[in-house]
Amino acid sequence: MLTHPQFDPVAFSIGPLSVRWYGLAYLAAFIAFAILARLHARRRLELGWKGAEIDDLLFYGIFGVILGARLGEVLFYQPGWFLSHPLEIFAIWKGGMSFHGGFLGVLLAMWLYGRLHQRGFWEITDFIAPMVPIGLAAGRIGNFINGELYGRLASESLPWAMRYPQVDNLPRHPSQLYQAAGEGLLLFILLWWFASRPRPLRMVSGAFLAGYGVLRFAAEFFRTPDPGIFSELGLGLTTAQWLCVPMVAIGAYLIACACSSRQS
Numbered sequence: 001m002l003t004h005p006q007f008d009p010v011a012f013s014i015g016p017l018s019v020r021w022y023g024l025a026y027l028a029a030f031i032a033f034a035i036l037a038r039l040h041a042r043r044r045l046e047l048g049w050k051g052a053e054i055d056d057l058l059f060y061g062i063f064g065v066i067l068g069a070r071l072g073e074v075l076f077y078q079p080g081w082f083l084s085h086p087l088e089i090f091a092i093w094k095g096g097m098s099f100h101g102g103f104l105g106v107l108l109a110m111w112l113y114g115r116l117h118q119r120g121f122w123e124i125t126d127f128i129a130p131m132v133p134i135g136l137a138a139g140r141i142g143n144f145i146n147g148e149l150y151g152r153l154a155s156e157s158l159p160w161a162m163r164y165p166q167v168d169n170l171p172r173h174p175s176q177l178y179q180a181a182g183e184g185l186l187l188f189i190l191l192w193w194f195a196s197r198p199r200p201l202r203m204v205s206g207a208f209l210a211g212y213g214v215l216r217f218a219a220e221f222f223r224t225p226d227p228g229i230f231s232e233l234g235l236g237l238t239t240a241q242w243l244c245v246p247m248v249a250i251g252a253y254l255i256a257c258a259c260s261s262r263q264s
Helices: 021-043 051-077 079-084 086-090 099-117 121-146 175-194 203-219 239-263
Strands: 010-014 017-020
Touching: 010 021, 017 021, 021 051, 021 121, 051 099, 051 121, 099 121, 099 239, 121 175, 121 203, 175 203, 203 239
Parallel strands: none
Antiparallel strands: 010 017
């Protein structure tokens, strides 16, 4: 078995300022988006995205993902604890960022961008969807470095089973790495290829929703369930899995609508 390396969550310090690996993961995600979005715009010139517009998109997206992810953690997973410790809501450097909250925050930010810059909502989401999974992969690597969001118990015979000394020293699935590989790298490869050719409006967005929903739903079977507002709904599903169900359904609906519009 492997043992979690117990990384120091602080990458480096400058005087009283400490820079954490988790924050650097977010920075890497934003830089990757800026680079990949420009490459995507160059290979799909007919979409008409310029560098300055991409920078504006990133600006809106940063606020959307950070505010939404933190509020999602507060509302979906730990409302009682944050109600008792309200100042901890602002301590984002400690981790605790919900994808589903960040996703809703980005959607709101993209809607606002579209209203202010005369861009259609689905036009925007179809454009940004292929770049998002790389950011998700970076975030999961940050989770792994922090030693958080660890997996369920695993068999000792599993070659990559990992002990987390800060938890209980029992063999567990390194679920952060599963998610980085699945909803991060794999989803990126699929969407990057899928979006390389013209697709009907809403189809790339639908593919992202359905793809992420399925991959995250599967990953939750290996990840220690987080307590949340939907964890008592039954069927043995976690809060994240319940949140993935509408993502898959909406994604499938968007793909169906896009296919029907192409045929008509």
